[in-house]
Amino acid sequence: MKRIGVVGCGLMGAGIAEVCARAGLDVVVAESHPAAVESGSERLRTSLARAQRKGRIPDAEAALRRIRVTDAIDELSDREIVIEAIVEDENEKVALFRQLDKILALPDAIIASNTSAIPIVKLASATTRPEQVLGVHFFNPVPVLPLVELVPSLLTAGETTSRAHEFVRGALGKRPILCKDRAGFVVNSLLIPFILAAVRMLESGFATRDDIDSGLVHGAAHPQGPLALADLIGLDTTKAIADSLYEEFKEPLYASPPLLVRMVDAGLLGRKNGQGFYSYR
Incomplete structure (x- = not known):
């Protein structure tokens, strides 16, 4: 082609x-x-x-x-x-x-x-x-x-x-x-619950943004932390994928945390518009 x-x-x-x-x-x-x-x-x-x-x-x-x-x-x-x-x-x-x-x-x-x-x-x-x-x-x-x-x-x-x-x-x-034709395919079926868990951790006050991301970068050899990765993907896209996964499987781990929902409602979408969990302005 x-x-x-x-x-x-x-x-x-x-x-x-x-x-x-x-x-x-x-x-x-x-x-x-x-x-x-x-x-x-x-x-x-x-x-x-x-x-x-x-x-x-x-x-x-x-x-x-x-x-x-x-x-x-x-x-x-x-x-x-x-x-x-x-x-x-x-x-x-x-x-x-x-x-x-x-x-x-x-x-x-x-x-x-x-x-x-x-x-x-x-x-x-x-x-x-x-x-x-x-x-x-x-x-x-x-x-x-x-x-x-x-x-x-x-x-x-x-x-x-x-x-x-x-x-x-x-x-x-x-x-x-x-991949099979199921919501999330291979990568997002693994990745999105991981990102949502990091958002819940931040939302609950369990750890700070920087400590969550630093933990995965320096403790698990990830190139970037889950919150920085969500900013790169786009918080709106992250939420849309999570919603699609939850609609199909009804598993609680796929449900968007309230913090993510509010950030998307506020237009804080990550790198694409300059502000998410981090500021890019």
Whole structure:
């Protein structure tokens, strides 16, 4: 697959577009309006320039020329695979999958979702090609982290999974792992209860923010503490994944602590807007 589509040019969408362009693929990124096109394009320019300065790529401009950002979703019509990377909202994703199903001209085009937790079968069932729908879940920051979770639903064809595996490993040089279509997949099913436990510990006054994170960094060799990691993921995204896990399994360890809920309500979302458990302003 050489012609790649991405929907959404936020943090994750821009990262997916960047790794595809760095791999020499032709990329079209669709955004919802002109302002988002401009901000997404600037995010790509900044990230690729940083990669060149650090010696990770030889020519940022060459990679940028392989990416076209547009607010016309119809420009995705000739893509061989389209990866959705919009807000983590089931209704919005379902509506987008219906739209993509009508737009994509190639009969074997794959529609993939970068969702962290939403069941893939719900997205697949919104299309007339459920056998060509699966989850392709990248991790933030996409240009740095090698892991990609491949999540076929009960309706996904084996050929679709094989093509996606070859795309991720062969074209992008990432490390794919195969997951069942259940909320949280592999990584978030393990990670989110761990982060929520740290939030509860802070909320109860059991330990300070710095001591919780320092304990895991210096006592368990983690590269960063759970609260700093929640800021990196985004507190809204962390809560959305937790809510999806709780909805499916009804396990108390998946329930969002009140502190996390209040922080999201207050717009304290972490690195993405400058303030979470830590300040980034």
